[in-house]
């Protein structure tokens with residue numbers, strides 16, 4: 001028996017509303033990620049924005065997470081805790097957030113360049129976004145999770161970037177993390193079959209250097225072991241009879 005939750009039309013409508021608030025939140029923070037700002041400041045405006053829309057930041061208190069968004073800079077891959085770190089020109093800041101609205105949940109992340117950044121970092125960012133969209137392209141009823149995984153990995157390989165293999169995408173919508181796991185590497189034609197009504201988060205994390213990562217002493221922040229930059233993009237997507245519906249798309 002699969003534990004994958006198929007959403008009703010009514011549930012999907014609720015998730016769509018949460019996802020739209022989240023997309024607007026990430027659009028807002030993209031404009032605010034400026035040199036001199038701290039990651040705690042970005043977290044504060046994210047929380048205010050979400051609550052002002054009658055919604056809750058899903059991550060706050062999730063397994064004890066102390067903030068509303070995961071904010072990870074440069075060599076930090078995911079799960080960075082917002083704090084007094086100041087953003088500088090040339091940084092790549094990854095903002096990952098969740099929105100809960102009337103019990104429905106969406107999860108999305110973006111990599112945001114701070115001011116002017118090196119060409120190599122732009123290339124990393126663009127290829128990571130491209131790998132997400134290659135995965136989304138495989139979101140068709142009847143395809144399998146492995147088709148998504150393979151497309152992400154193949155895009156990374158073509159760009160000569162490394163895939164972080166320890167952290168996966170996942171089902172989402174009624175809980176933050178639902179089945180199935182969606183790895184960013186794998187083979188076509190394997191894994192659970194995609195069906196209309198599934199809502200999933202695809203979230204490639206690609207690195208300029210090694211794909212190996214480690215957990216920091218704060219027990220949250222994940223960093224590259226070689227200190228080189230990482231990028232992360234994530235969308236919540238509905239599987240429909242007509243292909244993928246990107247619920248957290250740019251507004």
Ligand code: MG
Nearest residue numbers: 096107108109
């Ligand atoms: Mg996320």
Ligand code: MG
Nearest residue numbers: 107201203234
């Ligand atoms: Mg996620």
